[in-house]
Amino acid sequence: MNNPWDDWDHVLKVDPDKELYGDDTFEDVCRTGTDAIEIGGTLDVTAEKMTRVVDAAAEYDVPLYQEPSNPGVVIDSPALDGYLIPTVFNAGGPFWITGAHKEWVRIDDLDWGRTHTEAYIVMNPDASVAQLTEADCDLSADDVGAYAKVAERMFGQEIVYVEYSGTFGDTEKVAAAHDALDEATLFYGGGIHGYESANEMAAHSDVIVVGDLLHDEGVDAVRETVKGAKDA
Numbered sequence: 001m002n003n004p005w006d007d008w009d010h011v012l013k014v015d016p017d018k019e020l021y022g023d024d025t026f027e028d029v030c031r032t033g034t035d036a037i038e039i040g041g042t043l044d045v046t047a048e049k050m051t052r053v054v055d056a057a058a059e060y061d062v063p064l065y066q067e068p069s070n071p072g073v074v075i076d077s078p079a080l081d082g083y084l085i086p087t088v089f090n091a092g093g094p095f096w097i098t099g100a101h102k103e104w105v106r107i108d109d110l111d112w113g114r115t116h117t118e119a120y121i122v123m124n125p126d127a128s129v130a131q132l133t134e135a136d137c138d139l140s141a142d143d144v145g146a147y148a149k150v151a152e153r154m155f156g157q158e159i160v161y162v163e164y165s166g167t168f169g170d171t172e173k174v175a176a177a178h179d180a181l182d183e184a185t186l187f188y189g190g191g192i193h194g195y196e197s198a199n200e201m202a203a204h205s206d207v208i209v210v211g212d213l214l215h216d217e218g219v220d221a222v223r224e225t226v227k228g229a230k231d232a
């Protein structure tokens, strides 16, 4: 296995539907020291908003990945290193497990070499992603570990993503996913807001993802989370 994310500690998720903080520029965003930028959000994302972010970040060195929330927002840009395609393992119905993916393959001509799989385990019932996908978030640590193993062993997912979007997660449940994986890389996202929270979750996962902090507090706060992740 030799994927770029094997060497990552920190990913910054930019929501194309949200503004940057204060006077922050996309150059600042690309120079936080993060290992990669993932562009996506659950609500009100469009291809046009995606394009604006990709174009603004294109000239800097940081790897850029699109994380589409539906087939209609996927854009074709040479500036993108690839596409991280979610599948929500604990979704309430098949659309977010195989339905959206089937539609995408039906209507689009995929670049398989740049298309990668991300198995989501959605844990915060109040997050838009949980509500949209009607996810069953009532999961024990054993459940989370078992989903992670199924994702890796039975569905060949390259990344497993424990998603607490908007709130800081239960480290025991994150650790259960971590312990279950041999090959796949564990991403953790949710509620990371500074050095300490980044450092703590980085100890229980392979890569931490920071989202809202960028839009709510800006690049200086994000830089602290990069330090926290790198020190773990």
Ligand SMILES: CC(C)=CCC/C(C)=C/CC/C(C)=C/CC/C(C)=C/COP(=O)(O)OP(=O)(O)O
Pocket: 015, 040, 041, 042, 043, 044, 067, 068, 069, 070, 071, 074, 085, 086, 087, 088, 095, 096, 097, 100, 101, 102, 104, 120, 127, 128, 129, 130, 132, 133, 163, 165, 166, 211
């Ligand atoms: C097959 C294709 C191309 C797409 C389908 C992909 C799937 C299954 C999407 C469902 C899960 C999803 C909506 C992922 C988007 C990434 C994500 C979870 C972003 C974070 O969203 P929130 O932070 O909860 O939402 P807002 O900030 O928009 O409220």
Ligand SMILES: O=P(O)(O)OC[C@@H](O)CO
Pocket: 013, 163, 164, 165, 166, 167, 188, 189, 190, 191, 192, 209, 210, 211, 212, 213
């Ligand atoms: O916005 P936050 O809570 O940092 O979550 C990050 C990411 O996991 C969202 O998909």
Ligand SMILES: [Mg+2]
Pocket: 015, 041, 165, 211, 212
């Ligand atoms: Mg968000």
